[in-house]
Amino acid sequence: MKRLKKSLVAVMVTGLLASCAKQNDTVEVEKSGLDIWPTINSEVKKDPEIERNVAELLAKMTLEQKVAQMIQPEIRDITVEDMRRYGFGSYLNGGGAFPNNNKHSSVKDWVDLAEAMYQASVDDSLDGINIPTMWGTDAVHGHNNVIGATLFPHNIGLGAANNPDLIVKIAEVTAKEVMATGIDWVFAPTVATVRDDRWGRTYEGYSEDPEIVKEYAAAIVHGLQGTQGDNFLGDDRVISTVKHFVGDGGTVKGDDQGNNIDSELDLFNIHSQGYVGGLTAGAQSVMASFNSWNGEKIHGNKYLLTDVLKDKMGFDGFVVGDWNGHGQIKGCSNHDCPQAVNAGLDVYMVPTDAWKPLMENTIKQVRAGVIPMSRIDDAVTRILRVKFRAGLFDKASPANRPYANKTDLIGHAEHREVAKQAVRESLVLLKNNDNLLPLSPKQNILIAGDAANNIGKQSGGWTITWQGTNNENADFPGGSSIYDGLAEQIKAAGGKVTLSEDGSFENKPDVAIVVFGEEPYAEGHGDKENLVYQQGDKRDLALLQKLKAQGIPVISVFISGRPLWVNPELNSSDAFVAAWLPGSEGDAVADVLLTDKAGKVQNDFKGKLSFSWPSHPSKPVNRFDADYAPLLPYGFGLQYGDKSVLSNNLSEKVELDNGADANSYVFKGKTFAPWQMRLFSGANNQAVMSSSIALKGLEYRTIDKHIQEDAFKLVWTGLENAGMEFVSKSWFREDLSMMQASNAALVIELMRDGLAEQPVIISSHCESEGDKPGSCRAQVDITEQLNRLPDTQWQNLSIDLNCFAKQGLKYSQVIMPFAISTSGKANLSISDIHFAPEQGQSASIQCE
Structure with missing residues (x-):
């Protein structure tokens, strides 16, 4: 029906x-x-010889071997011996996962793991078959998991560049750097057409309009895979994945993994054009989307995955799931989901320890007739077809391929030049009063803002770590910040440059360039209720206004993963540049903003908005809307000499949401600014920079509660007093006095597995000038209340803030709002830590 x-x-x-x-x-x-749906004429045709090879191999395989081809575990959850025993068809590294759990793994470390897994997969001593495995990775703006790789602007910036030829070059570079690490397959390109910029993955889309998306999809597939007859899937090419099929960019209110309620015609016309482009170019895999369409999860939607994608559109590659996406289907779990494969899923992406029970359950379900054997054979045929097309049966092992271990390819100078071109072409000039830009580099120029000298911030999410957080400039060898490029050119021209994050100076500058914007985020954590920039905490606006009040012309360089409602910031800027998320080559920004020594323009602005700039903070605006009323329209972008069209008195009135204040959160699936998560054990204190860490007495690991890695588990072994804490950036004091004034409680959503053997302590720490050491600390023993909670069930435990205040904690000067520790054995998972106004008197822990 x-x-x-x-x-x-x-x-x-x-x-x-x-x-x-x-x-x-x-x-x-x-x-x-x-x-409604077309039949795609793919550039990659079926090869009779490959089809014979696939059929012959399939006929030799046992059911267990076939199902193993359909299982894709994650590198943190399997060993080389698991690969030897089961012969998985593929495996992946999720965002923030590295060989040996080491963020700074070398190219050799990546290749060594690829080689070990490959050799185990073709070793038939245990599983009786020697089918080579594939390694899949999220190389979404370059080989972004690898230290030193060339990082390109995120897709939103590339959409503004509107240069398909450049996209081919970017994809070719990415393929080479991926091949240098021994990996076969990338989960790119994302071809979402984004219709609500509140979505936290907006920057992964090229445009709000399918026009650019369709052309870019074909271009990037060609660049990654090559074309048939032109080194198709050769030694310098990788298997591509168009994702996420389908409708992820059109969910209600931009809710990640939410519900798309568009008509079928709009689903095709708006959200499927990237698949028309990508599949025509010969993409060999498609990733199913987390979202629903009219209430039905795509991972379990047979009509879309089979009837439309495979039967009508003619896609003959394989469909891979997203991170435990099958577990979101009604009636399914991560361990058990025949509905997904029956709907048309060919490869289960199944991280965590769910891979083994899922594999065992799938085998049982085939034997019981719940899953037809014909469906298994079809899935494995598709997987083997792609492996034969990619030459995996004929290519050398990963360590012996032509590009393997070529460390000079990672961040090669020629690759960085392609990225610099992308940066220059992606910048969009929104405002330029009195033709303030371009600037002569011979002036006295102040560079301000917390993004000016921050390569991690300018690179955004999916950068080394999954969320793009906890990175420092030292993590980007060979890269450059925006300040680096400006300073180099200004000094070379004889000008004066001052870097001052807070905008302070000794000698009044001629002009200020302020680089500011969004903190990095990725899927699940980037969603916003509205598009107001820095709602309730206008730090960057205050900086702009301070400089303006001193009579200094202000140029704003805005770092963001989407257009945001920045009317106040626009009013306080003489010039405003949307720089998006430029990646590792920030120095190229200077090539556009500054003239050469002779005063000539080096590079004019080329970027044009591929997303309409909003005039309202919570009303989506898209090209061709019946009531289209953006602040700046799709396709807008000034060039030098153009007259600014924006008023200097834009309305700054906005109605704030009545929901919970985001500043009350310490952790909710992610760590909220300004807090940083750290682990401690005895005298050892370590920032959380990866998804799993082991210290003496404590093991930490991210886990999934609702979505990927939205919680964490702490396991104490009793060898040392140890724990986890959240501290402010640079240990600056933070004012949380409003929380105390509102009679708030500290609320922790947690799940225990077994009783705590020794006292479990929640503590907080502040600092005030003149305080005696240790006098601004407070702690609460939660052991009794914790052990009363039901085992292995998520529960809230809350503490009246007066429990801390009565011990001398000054909430106006908090450095550490939350820490948890014990010296005994304990096992706790935590998903949420926040302050809840008006709940102090009803908290589960009171202090008389």
């Missing part, structure tokens, strides 16, 4: 008569729905 309703929508939109919906015309209505 649901499919009939979708088809009827398509029928009405296409102008067919309502009489077609009569009962005896039901079959015709079904055809009308599928008629």
Whole structure:
């Protein structure tokens, strides 16, 4: 019935008569729905020899071997011996996962792991078969998991550049750097058409309009894979993945993994054009999307995965799931989901320890007839077809391929030049009063803002770590900050440059360039209720206004993963540049902002908005809307000499949401600014920079509660007093006095596994000038209340803030709002730490 309703929508939109919906015309209505979708004429044709090889190999395989081809575990959850025993068809490294759990793993470390897994997969001594495995990785703006790699602007910036030829070059560079580490397969490109910029993955989309998306999808697939007859999937090419099928950019309110309620016609016209482009170019894999379409999860939607994608569009590669996405299907879990494979999923992406029970359950379900053997054979045929096309049966092992271990390819100078071109072409000039730009480098120029000399911030999410957080400039060898490029050119021209994050100076500058913007984030954590920039905490606006009040012309360089409502910041800027997330080559920004020594323009602005700039903080605006009223339209972008069109008195009025203040959160699936997570054991104190860390007496690891890595587990072994804490950036004092004034409680959502053997302590720490050492600390023993909670169930435990205040904690000067520690054995998982106003008197722990 649901499919009939979708088809009827398509029928009405296409102008067919309502009489077609009569009962005896039901079959015709079904055809009308599928008629929306084209049959793709892929550039990659079936090869009879490959098809024979696949059929012959398939006939030799046992059920266990076939199902193993469909299982994709994560490197943190399997060993080389697991690969030897089961012969998984593929494996992946998730964001923030590295060989040996080492963020700074060398190229050799990556290749060594690839070689070990490969050799184990072709060793038939245990599993009886020698099918080479594949390693998949999220190389979404360059080989972004690897230290020193060339990092390109995120897709939103590339959309502004609108240069398909450049996209091919970027993809070719990415493929080479990936091949240098022995990896075969990348989970790119993202071809979402983003319709609500509140979505935290907006920057992964090229545009709000499918026009650019379709062309770019073909370009990046060509660059990654090559073209048939031109080194297709050769030694310098990798398997590509168009993702996420389908509709992820159109969920209600931009909710990540939410519900897309578009008609079937809009699902095709708006959200599927990237697949038309990518599949025509020969993409060999498609990743299913987390989102739902009209309430049905895509991972379990047979109509879309099989009837549309495979049967009607003719896709003959394989469909891979997203991170335990099958577990979100109604009636499924991460361990058990026949619905997904029956719907058309070919490869389960199954990180964590769920891979083994899922594999065992799938085998049982085939034997019981729950999953038809024909569906298993189809899935494995598709997987083997791609492996033969990629030459994996004929290529040398990862360590012996032509590009393997070529460390000079990682961040090669020629690769960085391509990235610099992308940076220059992606910048969009939104405002330029009195033609303030370009600047002569011979002036006295102040460089301010916390993003000016911060390569991690300018690179955004999916940068070394999953969320792009906890990175320092030293993590980007060969890269450059925006300040680096400006300073080099200004000094070379005889000008004066001062770097001052807070905008202070000794000698008044001629002009100030302020670089500021969003903190890095990735999927699940970047969603916003509205598009107001720095709502409730206008630090960057205060900096702009301070400089303006001193009579200093201000140029704003805005770092962001989406257009944001920045009317106050625009009003306080004489010039405003949308720099998006430029990646590792920040120095190229100077090539556009500054003239040469002779005063000539080096590079004019080329970037044009591929996303409309919002005039309202919570109303989505997209090209061709019936009531289209953006602040700046799709395609806008000034060049030098153009007259600014923006008023200097834009409305700054905005109605703030009545929901919970985000500043009350310490942790909720992610660490909230300004806090940083650290682990301690005895005298050892270590920042959390990866997804798993082991100290003496304590083991830490991220886990999944609702979405990928939205919680963490702490396991105390009793060998040392140890724990976890959240501290302010640079240990600056933070004012949380409003929380105390609102009679708040500290709320922790946690789950224990077993009783705590020794006292479990929650503590907080502040610092005030003149305080005696240790006098501004407080702690609460939660052991009794903790051990009363039901085992292995998520529960809230809350503490009245007066418990800390009565011990001398000054909430106006907090450095560490939360720490948890014990010297005994304990096992706790935590997903949420926040302050809840008006809940102090009802907290589970009171202090008289």
